[in-house]
Amino acid sequence: MNRQIRRVAVVVLVAFMALLAAPLYWQVLAAPRLTNDSRNTRVLIKEYSIERGAIVLADQTPVATSVRSKQRGDPLEFVRHYPEGERYGMVTGFYSLVFGRTLAEQEFNSFLLGRAPEQFGQNVTDLLTARETPGGTLVLTLDRATQEAAEQALRNRKGAVVALDPRTGAVLAMTTYPRYDPNQLSSHNPEAIRRNWDRLVKDEDGPLLNRAAGALYPPGSTFKVITAAAALEDGISVNQPLPSPTVLDVPQTSADIHNFGGSSCGGGTLTMPEALEISCNTTFAGLGLKLGDKKLAAEAEKFGFNRPSPYQLPAATSVIPKNQDVPATAQSAIGQRDVRVSPLQMASVAATIANGGRRMAPFVAQQVVSDKGKVVKRFEGEDLGQAIPEQVAGDLRDMMLQVVERGTGTFAQIPGLQVAGKTGTAQHAQGRPPHAWFIGFTSAGDKSIAVAVVVENGGDAGSEATGGHVAAPIAKAVMQAYLGGGG
């Protein structure tokens, strides 16, 4: 009988081998797949059981906080709340059960959860003391007054405003219209979230789109600053008379370049500063033809075109074609045709000129602070080097000061301050009003600010000055708010 018993033992052993192999499969081999299965809410619940760190402004105003859920029987312990509603959604993004995370909530997720490697030391102590580790607080660079001023000045016109500190790259303000309220996507009610999402996605005005960093527009005449930079670097001096006809006969096409409203640019020739002051199309289109497509594109690339944005959060890449035929080059030189920019990019162009040609990567998160007030991680705008020579930046600055002083940008004037700027009125579709642009910068005391404003369809096709009418006052309000009224 013992022989049979030994055989039973073998069968038992084989059966237990199979039993041992099964959990090995599920817990090791199949684990990554099952853990990330959207129906496995365990990971989510774990995440929502952590007191996610707040997102605050430079002055500690909270713009995203975690509060205990008051819903009875809610398996998710904390709910994300955005005290300022839709005001900071274009930076914070949302934190949604159904649609995941975006922008700062996504990019700094591990810090907010307290799981970044930098927070590890803190976690080990918490582990030993059996203390629940709250996530780190993310401190933004945004300035409250500037952000509110930008929002108020833009009002309910579709568009975007970006303000940077030219010396560091810190984002001082970033707003768009229309906006959305991240609270609507961050509740614990999946049906409500889906409903709100559907409404936002179907909205033709695209409130979910972060126009400030994620949308691309033709830059219009604001691009002339870059064309001017290319010309200056190519050895054309500020005193050199340039042909400025009423109509520029562009070779290889019948689509000649006109000035706005068919106006002449005064006489037969203008210097570069004079041409920029009145935003003469024919002068800059002519410069573009003289420089050629390669040099024009190369100059734009020095400012960051054609490369992924160095911004901390997802942003669109501004583009200019490297190879263009003659008519396209002429149009590109005045910011039309296939040139596309984000407002953030144009703010960076203004900031680079303001900073003597040294380009700083824009950044909106400056540090992560532990719940005990210790700085866990510091972020700085990367110094991207001298984009253009200091001399060229100085010349451009002088030209842009002139634009605001007595050119198309007079609406940006601030008494007692030297404001530099450039207007733009970008055509984008036949029969529709052009986009109104303004980029500029100024400083007072130890503070300086560079701003880019775009108002969609805000211009008047008949007048180049409308970019100045519509967009420049917005930039002015933002500058004043940051510099404390500015007189």
Add this chain to the structure above:
Amino acid sequence: MESRRNVELSLLLLALILSVGAYVVVGLAADNEVPAGSAGYGATLAGLFLGAHLVLRWRAPQADPILLPGAALLNGLGLVMVRRLDYADAAKDNYRPEAPAQALWTVLGMAVFVAVILVVRDHRVLDRYRYSWLLLGVVLLMLPALPVLGREINGARLWVRIGPFSGQPAEAAKIALVVFLAAYLAERKELLATATYRAGPFLLPEIKYFMPLLLAWAASLFVLFFEKDLGSSLLFFGVFVTLVYVATGRFSYVAAGLALFLSGAVLAYNLFGHVQVRVATWLDPWKYYASRGFQLAQGLFALATGGILGQGWNQGRPDFIPFASTDFIFAAFGEELGLLGVTAMLLVYLLMVFRGLRIALAAPDDFGKLLAVGLVTSFALQVFVIVGGVTRLIPLTGITLPFVSFGGSSLLANYALIALLCRISDEGTPAPAAARAPVPADTGEVTVIR
């Protein structure tokens, strides 16, 4: 003193430390403080373990030293998991704590263990009442099918309720039937192994010797068809085939048994919708995630989320799995203690099963051998059926994980089961020269643990 018993005492101490440690950790994780009942829990467990241990020292000094600590460890950890699931369920609407009941069942289980050791002084006594065991087994099996007494819960009719008490009589029936089969086969094995009739290609023994076996087989089919209890049915059948094989040494019985089982399974599949559902769920639980596959899928999610090291006591969400404290307690352990924890648990089971088979090998008589094999097989099969079901190795059938799952009937039956094994091992182990006579404590005598 006896060195086997000293080994047992140290292992029991280890089981006690692990159980109380887990209990404290669960409390710390849930409320951030050492749970108020820790001392009581520790003292009760220590008292129970020590009591059972002393009874073995007194009445079965040569008994196997692994079985009791193994059972104690599984029981202790199971109790902690049941308690831990109570924490999670406390917020739910119709919350009924299970841990106090399970603690009471643990006390009663240990009492059953002690009672069996004390009452059954020699396992051969059981041999005398073999037909009574058969009758008892069959009656117990049929109880749930009775109109007033029986209760159908979750599609299977295996519960009996009398007044405030309810239980699954199949757990006790299992032991009674194993005792009967062992007794019957020990006596008739030669007759069964000798073929006298030729039927086609098969040589069959005398039909009358077969009758009691057919009755047992019919009982297991009855369970399958009238109580829809697939797990228990499979369990009976496996034990039955194994015992007949061990008794006769004829593989043709195994083949015939498997054929019978497969035909029964096919028949059941075609007859019962819920069997078809189980098979379909087994093949693709994700497809039926919103309905019948939910439990299995949640169990697999729990295992996967646990990973290698586990989430830690009270750090996972095993309460998401329906019936986490009974059928799916293995998945709950997988989530919180990880692959390492469940592997250790399976190795404890394997160790206990192998000790049981060793007891069978060493048993002095055929009845003892068959009884030990039958008990161990039913124990091992039960582990296989539920762990295999939870891990999608085989179609899922609801059955308890011995000593770990919440459930009184199962706990009592399994304590009786290992008590019988201890009893058989005590007789199967040759006493050292002076073991049964008082010896000075410091002879330095060493007994090889077998």
